[in-house]
Amino acid sequence: MVFSSIIFIFVFLPITVLVYFISPKSIRNFIILISSLIFYGWGEPIYISIMIFSTIFDYINGIIIDKYRNNKALTSGIFLNSIVINLGILFFFKYYGFLISNINGILGLNIEVHTLPLPVGISFYTFQTMSYVIDVYLNKVKVQKNIISFGAYVTMFPQLVAGPIVKYSDVEKELNNRKETFEKFGEGVERFILGLGKKVLLANNIGFLWTTIKGTNIEELSVVTAWIGIIAFTFQIYFDFSGYSDMAIGLGKIFGFNFIENFNYPYISKSVTEFWRRWHMSLGGWFREYVYIPLGGNREGLKKQIRNLLIVWFLTGFWHGASWNFILWGVYFGIFIIIEKLFLGKYLNKHSIFAHIYTMIIIIVGWVLFEFDNVIQGFKYIETMFLLSSNVLVDSSTIYYLKTNGLLFIMLIILSTPLVYNFINKAKKASKIKNILTISLIHIMILFLSISYLINETYNPFLYFRF
Incomplete structure (x- = not known):
């Protein structure tokens, strides 16, 4: 089940919200846990057992570490065992x-x-349970x-399958002591609708163009068409992933949680270093706190x-997928960040x-490396972009x-900048009835257009579900 689906918007979400708010506060985490298991089990009925195992396993690890904190040998053993088992799975x-x-390939064997289907969201919830055990071991959070509360944290459906990566410390207080309000509920609905619009109206439409161009024989592409295609993907992956994050953050607000922001207009950046401070911020923060600093x-x-940066960026690429193009993509960005730190940044x-x-x-160029599983095909595409092949400059398809x-x-381009957000925010602060009605009508229109698109179209992928 995905957020941008009719069954989620008109069946799963309304029922979950209704049951949640008519229930006493004492069982609302239980409602989140059960609804999240249903959400995950809808598409992954077999692999739900892995997530349940990870939840129980690290819940027990946290309890043991806290109980026997004075026994350094035991707690260290439990800690290492948790890391090994989580990473092993x-x-x-x-x-x-x-x-x-x-x-x-290397040994000629x-x-x-046996290719195994990848459990949806395993990279995300594994990092979440690991961060909990690490923080308990380091005495940064209380066990x-x-x-039920821990299970709600791990399985929480708003951010379960594609982030943002919510560390336990981010929601520790809200798990058992959060306040749901009409104001926060309204903000959550607005944020969800904006994310839905990003995904359905923007990412899906421009993504269809990239799918068409990528499917064209590379020898038949013109240079400008190659640029049009990868720029289309550049926008698709941003509006797809940031749209999902917006929907996740909005859903979190509906249920009283304040998830961390995951994107901050990354395409206005003026360095690769700045870009990665603005893109997938929860992942960058996780690697910084649990790999780079240690x-x-x-x-x-x-x-x-430099060594630490290369390790982090190798792992960042490898985290995204079991393919050499992802590793190359991660190291590629790591090298540019190092160059900027050495001299280019000034x-x-x-x-x-x-x-x-x-x-x-x-x-x-990095998105070319990211998108082409076949590294050789990716390099051919880059050669076409930079006039290093015999492809024509422009053709009728380009026009x-x-x-x-x-x-x-x-x-x-406009929506990749904060211009529209700043305008809407300024209108909200003015608190004029006319402004409020106009903004409400805009949200209703985005929702209506998004639903209309979902009813009539079948192209609706979520790019980050494969990670």
């Missing part, structure tokens, strides 16, 4: 086939690989002794800082226009794509 389902395939961060000299700070153009080119999608591209 993740590795088995996500990277087992990749590892065997590479062993076969023919070990049979959660109520398994490795030493920037505290032990430049050489170790220059970029002085030349904002050049800095923005440079950043967007690096990002767009057609520009004519039919020009207005959409203009909208996407």
